[in-house]
Amino acid sequence: MLYHLLYPLYKYHTIFNVFQYITFRTIYAVVTALLLSFIVGPYIIKKLSLMQIGQVIRKDGPQNHLIKQGTPTMGGIIILFAVIVPTLLWANLKNPYVWLLTAVTLGFGIVGFIDDYKKMAQKDSRGLLPRYKFLGQFIIALGVALFLYFTEFNTSVTVPFFKNATISLGWLYIPFVVLVIVGASNAVNLTDGLDGLAIGPITIAAATYMLFTYLTGNIKIAQYLQIMYVPKAAELTIFAGAMVGASLGFLWFNSYPAQVFMGDVGSLSLGGVLGTLAVITKHEMLLVLVGGVFVVEALSVIVQVGSFKLRGKRIFKMAPIHHHFELNGLPEPKIIVRFWIISIILSLIAISTLKLR
Ligand code: 57M
Numbered sequence: 001m002l003y004h005l006l007y008p009l010y011k012y013h014t015i016f017n018v019f020q021y022i023t024f025r026t027i028y029a030v031v032t033a034l035l036l037s038f039i040v041g042p043y044i045i046k047k048l049s050l051m052q053i054g055q056v057i058r059k060d061g062p063q064n065h066l067i068k069q070g071t072p073t074m075g076g077i078i079i080l081f082a083v084i085v086p087t088l089l090w091a092n093l094k095n096p097y098v099w100l101l102t103a104v105t106l107g108f109g110i111v112g113f114i115d116d117y118k119k120m121a122q123k124d125s126r127g128l129l130p131r132y133k134f135l136g137q138f139i140i141a142l143g144v145a146l147f148l149y150f151t152e153f154n155t156s157v158t159v160p161f162f163k164n165a166t167i168s169l170g171w172l173y174i175p176f177v178v179l180v181i182v183g184a185s186n187a188v189n190l191t192d193g194l195d196g197l198a199i200g201p202i203t204i205a206a207a208t209y210m211l212f213t214y215l216t217g218n219i220k221i222a223q224y225l226q227i228m229y230v231p232k233a234a235e236l237t238i239f240a241g242a243m244v245g246a247s248l249g250f251l252w253f254n255s256y257p258a259q260v261f262m263g264d265v266g267s268l269s270l271g272g273v274l275g276t277l278a279v280i281t282k283h284e285m286l287l288v289l290v291g292g293v294f295v296v297e298a299l300s301v302i303v304q305v306g307s308f309k310l311r312g313k314r315i316f317k318m319a320p321i322h323h324h325f326e327l328n329g330l331p332e333p334k335i336i337v338r339f340w341i342i343s344i345i346l347s348l349i350a351i352s353t354l355k356l357r
Pocket residue numbers: 055056057058060061062065068073074189190191192193194195196197254258260261262263264267301304305314316317318319320323
């Protein structure tokens with residue numbers, strides 16, 4: 001909105017020229033998102049507490065979690081608000097990807113909200129039946145895939161570390177996109193089990209994709225780096241910037257000891273958005289590295305369940321893997337900060353692939 005209102009004023013004063021620059025608008029999207037989280041955060045947390053939208057803690061988990069009983073959940077509402085409002089303020093609203101990402105944020109947010117609401121209303125930690133949750137995620141991801149496919153989006157997938165190596169998927173691109181988006185959404189959801197454990201790596205991943213959106217959307221830089229150029233993708237830098245600001249803002253409240261949990265409204269949505277950003281920037285495979293922490297968490301569950309079904313034995317004391325470390329006696333803040341450190345290293349390696357090819 002600000003872009004549309006203020007940029008045309010450059011005819012009257014050159015200062016308004018600054019609104020055309022994506023870098024300028026991204027910085028202010030970050031700042032706006034951060035400030036909005038600080039402004040609405042305490043109000044929403046208070047409302048959630050008053051409405052008794054508190055977490056129901058499972059009794060069979062690590063016992064140190066029982067003191068978290070009653071911590072308000074659904075704090076993801078703060079994140080969604082702080083992502084969408086700055087995006088609408090600072091982005092070019094004629095860009096179709098801006099609306100696609102906004103729809104993905106809201107779509108996954110609604111699925112997560114229904115899940116959280118059911119948990120709260122029934123005072124049960126199970127919430128929405130997994131098959132309905134999956135159906136919701138599937139429909140939204142399919143919508144993204146079909147939109148891209150029928151708007152003649154490039155259906156080749158780039159392979160990290162290899163110059164000019166692309167795999168042309170044709171119609172198989174549709175299930176591929178669904179897999180990336182639904183997989184990312186669920187992996188982030190599984191990770192969200194300790195204070196700040198998910199939002200830290202999300203902030204780092206969003207910052208990494210903020211860089212990728214800028215580079216892939218700029219024809220000169222894309223040619224120079226020999227990465228795939230995606231027309232109109234650069235405007236998503238503003239969206240990714242808003243996500244960085246909103247995530248940092250949420251971390252303010254979710255850092256140990258958490259005043260609020262994001263709930264599925266936050267985790268499903270942020271994961272889905274990350275998957276969509278990876279798809280649009282043509283850095284889909286690199287998400288495995290950028291979101292390495294989420295991948296390891298999801299794999300730990302797959303391996304644990306597989307081993308228990310096949311051999312009747314567990315590999316970890318408890319999956320996802322953060323519970324294993326907790327049960328081994330590592331203090332919660334230590335696990336969280338170590339996961340952040342790993343996330344930073346993985347993102348740096350992912351960024352290095354721009355040159356390592
Ligand atoms: C998300 N939700 C947290 C909070 C958050 C298949 C199986 C591995 C599924 C998995 C599962 O249910 N995952 C879904 C995990 C929950 O957090 C809420 O959920 C939202 C995210 N969806 O925003 O609202 C609890 O996590 C803790 N928490 C924090 N700080 C935060 O900032 O401390 C969350 C956010 C909160 C709070 O305690 O209540 C969760 O863990 O439930 N299931 C599991 O993770 C369970 N694992 C398990 O059963 N493992 C088995 C098999 C199936 C692999 C095994 O190893 O044998 C464990 N989860 C819990 N207790 N809570 C088991 C014991």
